[in-house]
Amino acid sequence: MLRKATAFFLFLLSMAAAGRAQQSSYEQIRLDASGALSLLDNSFSRHWESSPGFHIGTRINYHAGNLEAGVRYSNYSARDPAYDEASFSAYFIYIGWEYPFRLARQLTFAPGLRFGNTFLAFRNPATYPAAGVWAEYVFDSHESEFAYELFGRLEYKLGNSPWHLHSSFSYNRTLTYHPLPVGLLSLGISRSLSTPSWLKNFLQ
């Protein structure tokens, strides 16, 4: 999977190099909000139950495609009774890039890639041996790990308004020793606006 991601990333880089004169940058900024449901059935999802995730992000056009950044919050509780009352929150903070294709006058499809860090906050950190025993080892209550995400987003523009509806499927993989693969289906809204001059100056 990692090799495929690498090849894909390199392909995206080449696209960026090829389309560098496509359009002027930083003209439009877009704010996103969406909710996400976990779909995949795998070892991780069988051991941990995910609550619906919430995502906010921003995108800005940059030469070929859009640069983006954002955060997604999810909460997990243990399905496996052996884990006792274990639960944790996950915050995926990322930067990414997408390349939108226009499918119809008001419909676009954008494949993209995100890199970031998944920050994990454990409510009752794991303890070895059992709590209260001499020389117990308590795991950190906070941990972070590198994660990447491949996604495809369908976006529909609502008439002449600055509002958009979007839906996406994303495959996220947090690279813990035993990785955490997550498939997410999300639905949300976006609002586009002209980039304020102060922000444009900052980004340039």
Next chain:
Amino acid sequence: MIRRLFILLLFLCCNTPDVLGQATTEKKDSLATSILIKPNDILQAIPEWTAATTDGFAYRVHSGRYGFYGPQPTVYIDDIPIDFSYFNWQNLNMLPLSTDQIKVIGYHSDPRAHHGMLARSGYLDLRTLPPDTGFSIYSSITVGNQIEDPGPWSYDPSRVTPNIDRRGPHYISEIAYGGSRWYAKGHLSLRQHQPTNLNNNHRIGSYSYVDGVWHPVKTTVGNGLAEVGFHTGNWSFRTRGLLSTNDEYVFFQPFGREIPAVTGYRQLAVKASRKTGSWSLSARYLANHKSMEYRVNNKGYNFDWWRINHLFSLSSGYQNRWLSLESGGILEISNARGLQMVNQQSLATLYGSISSQLHRDHSLRAGLNIDIATHETATSLSIGSTHQLTDDWSISAVLDYNEMLNYRQESSTYWYRRGYDLFSQLGITHSRPFSSQKNSSTQVKLTNDYTLAPAVSLTLEGTYIDHHTLNIPWQVVAHDEEQYTGIYTHPRDFAFTAEHGSRFRLKLGLTQKVGPGFTHELNMIHRYNRDGTARYHSYWKQIPKQQLRYAVKIRPVTDLSFSAAAFYRSTANWKEYQNLEGEQYRSLQPQYPLQYGTFHTRTPSFFNIDITARKWFWDRRLATTFSLRNLLNTEVRYHTLGPDQAMQFIIKASLSL
């Protein structure tokens, strides 16, 4: 993967027709095809050099002549050498600069006099830009993380694995003021590292339980530099102070493992120079104070060693269109204290070089330096020529004979013979007297440079080196069966013997520079031994025979840059650790279900890829860099006792105002 990279390369080449023909000219011995983030990235980017590490933070360097246990390359910041080598253990993280502030990196692999100092094993010459007029501020933060934390699987006893902590953070800052004739600047750096991989954490961490307290297993390196410069007419003056204090785990090769130590370094430098027409004159005073003191550990190990050097140097140069001359002298007075040892040394060094452009297509150069100590003298000389045979082909040949004083090898055995009895404290025995001979070698290097196209150059280089005498420190450690101690090695009879043998090195380099937007290069190195003693052969097995590095840098637009480097390194064999072969190591107590690993004397060959992206903001005042190291997550291991460096990511943000 190779096929995909090749296709991508072709694709990128086809997409840059608007800048074809704008070949840049750049010094051969400077680096430009990578975005460098950490000081150690510099070492990885030099094709002829190879490096090894036991903790992923400090690297030993083989620059071509002396192997990992010889003197380390001399490091210069703006012509002034800094000396933070402790018994040949040198931590580049002690540089008080960020790689962002280094504008040109020059290097050389052979011993030579350079900027008023004898660089015994080549050099790294780091050059920064003078401060802008008025006030300027620079600040950066770098954090990194290696993958393979346990995450939520920490709750599952069948899947739990050790915590792999973040790397860093590293903080660097500079404040500077530039006037019309003078400038002043100050640098501060703080770099931290957590050696949490199972293979070294169990060993280093075993020192940390002291008086019922587990002390953090952490390396902290803090440095400060202040410099003032002034120039008027033909004169220029500079003075610099440097201060460094570090909590480290110094890998002491005669002991076969790390020793906790607080290393310190202080430097005062004063330099004056004058240029008049073709002549230049320079005078410099340097004071270097190095120390290795006690760092809390449950064995009570303490280097208790310090040394102060005073170096006075005077040099002159002459240059016209046809002729370049340089000569100088250095007087070094050294005082060292260690345990019961008190020692004083005085050395004088004389050096000179001449370079002549006899004809438009032919040049000659020669160099000589004589290092004079109380009881011995080391003489080194070199002669070489370069010939432009056709418009597209030049050939150069260099013959050198090099001697290095035993003192210059920076081996702990030198101090042992003068009463520094650290070996007794550590339980290191030795049966034979240590060698007191000079290192001596002869080297022949033949280089062909071809211009294949206006922007494409090919270099073929062959080097033959005959070590008449090479002092090799050697410690075949024994295995300690008591795993719970976390020690695993026992020092045995240590040897420091004069060996001899000869080696070849072949290099192929291919570079294409297409304007400022696209540069890539391929370098292949092949090394092998021709003959030599048994220990000579064993020693050089630590150095991989083959190395391949492909690096590309793309700047599609002015505020965005990408670099990628693919690196192959063949297997290496650490024969000193043969007694550990196949033995197990394990995580430290007290901890969750024990984790086990296996020592291997042979480090595997590996192929990995690093990619880096940098985006500038706010008219290049703010730069953010994102890097993925070991993208393929292969086993990258440099030493039997070193960690398997899995995939890492690094984020750096730097602000220049």
